[in-house]
Amino acid sequence: MPTLETSLKNPLEFRLGYQLRRASVIMMADLTTRLADLDLSPAEASILILIAANPAVTQSGIGRALGVKRANMVPLIAGLISRGCIAKEPADGRSHSLQVTDSGTELAKGAQRIMLKHEAHFFAELSEKERNILLARLSGVWLDTQG
Amino acid sequence: MPTLETSLKNPLEFRLGYQLRRASVIMMADLTTRLADLDLSPAEASILILIAANPAVTQSGIGRALGVKRANMVPLIAGLISRGCIAKEPADGRSHSLQVTDSGTELAKGAQRIMLKHEAHFFAELSEKERNILLARLSGVWLDTQG
């Protein structure tokens, strides 16, 4: 916990991009700590949740959805398989379809519960309406770049 | 520009932390591209702007304000000095006070102009009121962790 440098003038504190990144870094750190209880990284948890929601998806598909390069998906998927959370079977000879195992299903549910508590910790005071507006604004940044 | 995986269900798209990170990554990439015109990284630009706003600040102080570790400030400050943007002089024997040079002042102004255009690109449709609310919500995440 760093000391707050109250004596410094910070022109950046009024920049949306700066505050966006700042908030993101803080939340990622919190989520990382919470998910450590399940021995999952945020990336692993996200992958697990996406596979659970999309049976028979390929790892390239997951990578595209999450913005993770093909090459970087390999060790992540291998780790989840070696832990028995997910399983893969040949799909069309070059691709493999992924499924969550029973224990993977439970783990995915646990990860989602943690994410809800994590989110509530930071945004508890938001009304449902405010929450949806914030969500829409943030989604808009993404959609903006996609045309 | 990755292909949008419209076929995948993504339970994470309703998670604030997920959208926060997603938006932050996209904005950082855009800012990095824009600041490259000035041959500055986002970190260098932020440091330059903070020194310009706080003459005689130390590099440890900048690091605390931006969340950059002491050790990681060293090459960043050295780079800005070698480019003639900033100068340091002994303060109390163990610390050095930093100032922007004339060219550094211009560079800082240019960086701030770029940041404004960058922000406007993503949040042009926001009213001043909405912008302030969003800013307050994001700042709240930071203040939350500081007690």
Added chain:
DNA sequence: TATTGTTATACTCTATAACTATA
């Protein structure tokens, strides 16, 4: 020709430990 999975590799960011000099 394009895509999937894979390996190897490099680069950036961030984190820690240790040291010197100073307060």
Added chain:
DNA sequence: TATAGTTATAGAGTATAACAATA
């Protein structure tokens, strides 16, 4: 004892290039 600056280093996360097998 605590802080400033520094060095070296280790660990993530992310990026590209190349390859084999398949579509």
